[in-house]
Amino acid sequence: MTLDPTLDHSEVAELLHPLDDGLEPAIASLRARLARDAQLTHTLDVAYRVVDSPVGKLLLAATDRGIVRVAFEVEDHVEVLQALANSVSPRILQAPARLEDAARQLDEYFSGKRREFDLILDFRLARGFRLNVLQHLPRIAYGNTESYAQVAQAAGSPNAVRAVGTACATNPLPVIVPCHRVVKSDGSFGGYLGGTDAKRALLTLEAAA
Amino acid sequence: MQLDQSATAKVPFEAVVQEHGATVLRVCRAVLGVHDADDAWSDTFLSALQAYPALPGEANVQAWLVTIAHRKCIDHVRAGSRRAVPVDSPPERPSGLGIPGAGNAELLDAVSHLPPKQRQAVAYHYLAGLAYKDIAILLGGTPEAARRAGADGVKALRLALAERSVLAHSSKGEIR
Numbered sequence: 001m002t003l004d005p006t007l008d009h010s011e012v013a014e015l016l017h018p019l020d021d022g023l024e025p026a027i028a029s030l031r032a033r034l035a036r037d038a039q040l041t042h043t044l045d046v047a048y049r050v051v052d053s054p055v056g057k058l059l060l061a062a063t064d065r066g067i068v069r070v071a072f073e074v075e076d077h078v079e080v081l082q083a084l085a086n087s088v089s090p091r092i093l094q095a096p097a098r099l100e101d102a103a104r105q106l107d108e109y110f111s112g113k114r115r116e117f118d119l120i121l122d123f124r125l126a127r128g129f130r131l132n133v134l135q136h137l138p139r140i141a142y143g144n145t146e147s148y149a150q151v152a153q154a155a156g157s158p159n160a161v162r163a164v165g166t167a168c169a170t171n172p173l174p175v176i177v178p179c180h181r182v183v184k185s186d187g188s189f190g191g192y193l194g195g196t197d198a199k200r201a202l203l204t205l206e207a208a209a
Numbered sequence: 210m211q212l213d214q215s216a217t218a219k220v221p222f223e224a225v226v227q228e229h230g231a232t233v234l235r236v237c238r239a240v241l242g243v244h245d246a247d248d249a250w251s252d253t254f255l256s257a258l259q260a261y262p263a264l265p266g267e268a269n270v271q272a273w274l275v276t277i278a279h280r281k282c283i284d285h286v287r288a289g290s291r292r293a294v295p296v297d298s299p300p301e302r303p304s305g306l307g308i309p310g311a312g313n314a315e316l317l318d319a320v321s322h323l324p325p326k327q328r329q330a331v332a333y334h335y336l337a338g339l340a341y342k343d344i345a346i347l348l349g350g351t352p353e354a355a356r357r358a359g360a361d362g363v364k365a366l367r368l369a370l371a372e373r374s375v376l377a378h379s380s381k382g383e384i385r
C-alpha cells in the first residue's frame with residue numbers, strides 16, 4: 001500500500017474524528033468543574049451568571065468582595081463582560097454557584113415577595129459623587145420615588161441634579177441599587193439604563209405589592 | 210465575540226474556554242487517552258486561568274494553551290507512570306482508552322500505540338494547528354524531526370486502521 005507523502009490537513013482531521021466522541025457533554029462538565037476549582041483555589045476574580053427576569057435576562061457578576069455588576073440585556077452582556085475584563089480582571093468565568101443567593105433574592109423581588117436586598121455589594125465601579133448617590137438610593141423605600149433634585153440634595157450637592165442623572169444612568173448595580181426609584185420632578189419616569197419599559201415595570205411591580 | 214480594541218485588552222477567560230476548550234480536550238485525548246484527558250484538561254485550564262492576566266495581549270492563545278496542556282500531559286504520565294510509561298515502542302497490552310463509540314475504538318487504540326513523540330506531533334499539528342517549528346520547541350529536536358514525527362504518526366495510523374479493517378473482515382470475532 002502506497003501512502004501519499006503530502007498529508008492533507010482536513011483528511012487527517014477526519015481520520016482523528018473519533019476523538020470527538022462525547023466531546024460536548026465532556027466539555028460541559030469540565031467547564032463546571034473548572035468554575036468550582038477556580039473558586040476553591042481563589043483563582044477566579046469575577047464570577048457571573050445570567051438569570052431570567054420580567055425585565056429580560058440579567059447578567060449578575062461578583063468579585064470576592066461582593067456583587068459588582070448587574071446588567072440588562074440591552075446593555076449587551078458580551079460588552080459588559082469585556083468592560084469587566086478591562087476594569088477588574090480578565091479572570092472571568094461563568095460560575096453560577098457564587099451568585100445563587102443574589103439570583104434567589106432577585107427572584108423573590110420580582111415575584112413581589114422581597115422589598116429589600118440583603119447582599120454584599122462591591123461598589124468599585126463607582127467613584128466620587130456617583131458613589132455618594134448610589135449609597136443614598138437604598139434609602140428610598142420600596143414603592144416610593146424621589147426626584148433627581150431630592151437625591152442631589154440628599155447626596156450633599158443640591159445643584160448637582162444633572163450629575164445625579166449621570167450617576168443613575170451609569171449605576172453598575174441596577175435593580176439591587178434602586179435607581180429606578182429616581183424620577184423627574186414633573187412625575188414622568190425619566191431615562192433608565194434598562195429602558196423606560198423596564199423602569200415602568202419595576203415601579204409598577206413595587207406599587208402593586 | 211468581537212475583537213479587542215487595544216493590544217492590552219483581553220477577552221474574559223470564559224470566552225477563551227468557549228473558543229479553545231474543545232481543541233484542548235482533543236489534544237489531551239490524543240496524547241493521554243480519553244480517561245486521563247479530563248484531568249489534564251482541568252489542570253491546563255486552571256493553570257491558564259492563573260497565568261492569564263500576565264499573558265501578552267498579542268500572544269497566540271491556542272498555542273499558549275497547547276504548551277500548557279503539553280506540560281500537564283507529561284506531568285500526568287509521570288504521576289501515573291506505573292500504568293503509562295512513555296516508551297518508544299509500547300508493549301502490546303489492552304488499551305487504557307475508553308470506548309466512547311464502539312466503531313471508533315480502532316482509531317483511539319491505534320493512537321494510543323503510537324510512540325509518544327508521534328502522538329504529540331500529530332495532536333499538536335493536526336488537532337491544534339501548531340506549526341512544526343513551534344512543536345519542535347515543545348518536543349525538543351529540529352522542526353524537520355517534528356515534521357517527520359507527525360508524518361510518520363499519520364502513516365502509522367492509516368496503516369493500523371487498514372490492517373484492522375482487513376482483520377475485521379477476515380475474522381470478525383477477534384476484534385472487539
